[in-house]
Amino acid sequence: MPSELGIYLDPGDWSRRYGSDFWSATVARWEVTEEGCCLFSRKFAVYEIRCSAGDKTWSVRRRCREWLTLWERVHESMVLKGGVPLPQPPAKTLLTDVSTSFLDQRMAALGTFLHALSMQYNETKAANIGGPLSEFLGAGDAGLDDERGPD
Numbered sequence: 001m002p003s004e005l006g007i008y009l010d011p012g013d014w015s016r017r018y019g020s021d022f023w024s025a026t027v028a029r030w031e032v033t034e035e036g037c038c039l040f041s042r043k044f045a046v047y048e049i050r051c052s053a054g055d056k057t058w059s060v061r062r063r064c065r066e067w068l069t070l071w072e073r074v075h076e077s078m079v080l081k082g083g084v085p086l087p088q089p090p091a092k093t094l095l096t097d098v099s100t101s102f103l104d105q106r107m108a109a110l111g112t113f114l115h116a117l118s119m120q121y122n123e124t125k126a127a128n129i130g131g132p133l134s135e136f137l138g139a140g141d142a143g144l145d146d147e148r149g150p151d
Helices: 064-080 100-124 127-137 144-148
Strands: 022-035 042-053 056-063
Touching: 022 100, 042 064, 042 100, 056 064, 056 127, 064 100, 064 127, 100 127
Parallel strands: none
Antiparallel strands: 022 042, 042 056
């Protein structure tokens, strides 16, 4: 998967007319899911990220722990290279809070994190950001690899 995503644009500024060299992503909604059965079931939230690049649009769903894994991967490499630290996404909670107000606040914070990470990628074009971000957003699964070719 290439680490080159192209240029990130805020969802309000993005348009498909810019072509596949420009992309956008937004945390569009959350959904409460349950896993397990009977006495051992757990509820958790999954956040849908809607992505666009040129004529392609796709969505990926990510749990909070996946956001934290993305931050850990990018943050560690940025600190080692003397880069600007990123804001951390909201932490996981020990007790599951699936209230609408909590999930709306978390979704907004995840959107802020995604925007900050994407803007940092625009400024640096660093592979240590682009690779993990591309993977997290499912860019390879959306067929962007085919259009861009090898790095």
